[in-house]
Amino acid sequence: MATATPVATGNQASSGHLRRDVGFWGLTFMSLGSIIGSGWLLGALGAAQVAGPASLLSWILAGAMLAVLALAHAELGATYPVAAGTARFPRFAFGRLAGFVAGWASWLQAVTITPIEVEASLQYLNNIEWVKSHLHLLSERGTLSANGLIGATVLMLLFTVINIVGVKLLAESNAAMVVWKTAIPVVTVVVLLTLTFHGGNFTAGGGFAPYGAHGVFAALPAGVVFALQGFEQAIQMGGEARNPQRDISRAVIFAMLVGTAIYILLEIAFIGSLDPRNLVTGWAHPVKAGDFGPYATLALGAGAGWLAYLLYIDAFLSPAGAGLVYVGTSSRVSYALGRERALPAALGRLNSRGVPLRTILLAFVVGELAFLPFPSWQSLVGLVTSATAIMYAFAPVSLAALRRRDPERHRPYRLPGAVVTAPLGFVAANLVIYWGGFEATWKLVVAIVLGFVIYQATAARTPRVDRSRTDWRSAVWIGPWLAGLTVIGFVGRYGHGARLYLPEWVDLAVxxxxxxxxxxxxxxxxxxxxxxxxxxxxxxxxxxxQREFEPA
Structure with a gap:
């Protein structure tokens, strides 16, 4: 593995090190900007359709589960402040192969989220009558038209250029956008709760929990976890933080608290502001099909046309802002894997500005290819959610292993009650994978196997003197873990491919x-x-x- 000095100042780009240009607010906005993306515009609707008013419990449950995982990441990120930490922490604990699997899962979800967010922006734009009649961004099947592909490419190019210029511009551009993205949901909540609120909606359409506990759990991979994910962005940028041991844990925790609070309030405002007549027959269609997003529809119904116009703008900016961040994230992960020689070594090199140019361009190319099969925002939400859960699952088990194997390391932040909370975090991630369904799990396992083939091919092409140990013994648990989750999903109760062999609640115990x-x-x-x-x-x-990580 290539050596990196902990201090990376402005003149270090020429020596091949990432620049430490990002402060606390930059890290916080990285995480918060990822949490508040297309999920806030569509998450409440998707959750309500699956769970009814009990979707509130889905958000609270997801917030609690992800909070444990976020706190585990906060300790690891502050203790080991390196670029693409989600790939590096398992590397430190379980060796090169485990680091690759975690990094590959991280890269799969990050590189896929960018085109999802870009397409969400274009789908919203296409709901504007002038855009629909003149630009035709979507085909009749819901996929991108030729004009839509051009628009998506323009956005991807913009994100790519911002990332190429450097992490400082990325952080500053994202910070300005996050202020807007945070303000609009807050204003939406205040307006809807003030102008139109029907308390009876919380028991309409079959009662508070019309679909029972199954609906509450099924809502998590249907958009809830997807909306709340993203806290790890501050971790991924750890190699570019000015004072990582002080700032990373605070940034992760603060962003997670703000994001969770906003989403819970949005769900309350959404349910309470629905037209009760739309709920008489249930929660399948709480707003009219084809409406320009649920909140814009509710704002118009409440007589707040000005808010609807702000939401039209935000419907483009929020997903686009998240897409911008994930280009940076995916490039840092593939950069880290390139440095590890788990992927071709060319990916682990920086240009003269201290930017991983090759991996940023790779994110652009993969994003362009991904536009072709995506029919809608919802089409890959479940798959990305499961990939994210696999990535998150590595953190608590790595934390427990590193505390045992590296106990003397200074830890600026410590996960409270880690003896209990670390295994609970691993359980939480596995439950999210299970609730995502068998189809998502087996597809991800196939993608990981494909990644392993690339890993082996890279190793074969690497000179023997530069090869690192694969550490098969330390990674021996990964195969049974992923295979076991696939089998449980197959015989479980969630997703289209499930066989319903396991009784309700027994499946969760398993x-x-x-x-x-x-x-x-x-x-x-x-x-x-x-x-x-x-x-x-x-x-x-x-x-x-800590002093060794501070800029000179």
């Missing part, structure tokens, strides 16, 4: 028991302490004190 068994097995087979410390020091240049 997932919990299986997750705990894998968790403790994984912690026990982690690399020895000496090898963990060597891996960390090779990446950080031996830096263990």
């Amino acid at each position: 997932v919990v028991a299986f997750s705990l068994a894998i968790f403790f097995f994984a912690v026990n087979v982690a690399m020895a302490g000496g090898r963990v410390k060597a891996a960390v020091e090779a990446e950080t240049g031996g830096a263990t004190d």
Whole structure:
């Protein structure tokens, strides 16, 4: 693994190190800008259709589950402040192969989210009558038309240029957009709760929980977790933070708290502002099909036309802003994998400005290819949610292993009650994968197997003197873990491919028991302490004190 010094100042680009130009607010806005994307515009509607008013419980449950995972990431990010931490933490604990699997899952979800957000922006634009009649961004099937592909390409090029210029411009551009993206949902909540609120909606259409506990759980992969994900962006930029040990954990926690609070309030405002006549026959169509987003429709119904116009603008800007951030994220992950020689080494090089140019261009190319099969925002939300959950699952098990194998490391932030909360975090991630359904799980496993083929091909082409140990023994738990989740999904109760063999609630008990068994097995087979410390020091240049991470 290539060595990186912990301090990266403005003149370090020429020596091949990432520039540490991002402060606390830049890190916070990276995470918050990812949390508030297309999910806020469509998440409440999707959750209500699956769970009814009990979708409020879905948001609270998802917030609690992701909070545990966010806190685990906060400790790891502050303790090991490196670029693309979601790939590096498992590398430190379980070796090169585990780091690749985690990094590959991270890259799959990040590189896919950008085109999803871009297409969400264009789908909203196409609802404007002038755009629909003159530009025709969407075909009759809902896929991008020729004009739509041109518009998507223009957005991808804009995001690419901003990322190429450097992380400072990326952080500043994102910060300005996040202020707007946060203000509009808050204003929407205040206006809808003030002008139109029907308390009876919370028991309409079959009662508070018309679809029972199954609906509450099914809403999580239907858009709730997708909306709340993104807190890890501050972690991914850890290699470019000015004071990572002080700022990363605070940025992650603050962004998660703000994002969760906004989404819960949005769901309350959405349900309370619906026309009660639309709920007489249930929650399948709480707003008219084809309306320009649920909140714009509700704002018009409440007589707040000015808010509707702001929402029209935000319907383009919010998804676009999230897409901008994820270009940066996916490029950092593939950059980290390139440095590890888990992917071609050319991806692990920086240009003279300290920017991973090749990986940014790779994100652009993959994003362009991804536009072709995506018919709608919802089409890959479940798949991306499961990929994100796999990525998140590596954090608590890595934290437990690193605390045991690297106990003397200074930890500016510590996960409270980690003996209990770390395994709970792993269980939470596995439940999200299970609720996502068998179809999403097996497709992701196939994608990971494909990535493993690329990993092996890269290793075969790497000179023997430059190869790192694969660490098969420390990664032996990953195969049974993913295979077991696939089998449980197949015999479980969620998704189109499920066989319903497991009774309700018994299925959840099986997932919990299986997750705990894998968790403790994984912690026990982690690399020895000496090898963990060597891996960390090779990446950080031996830096263990906060002062060593501060800019010169």
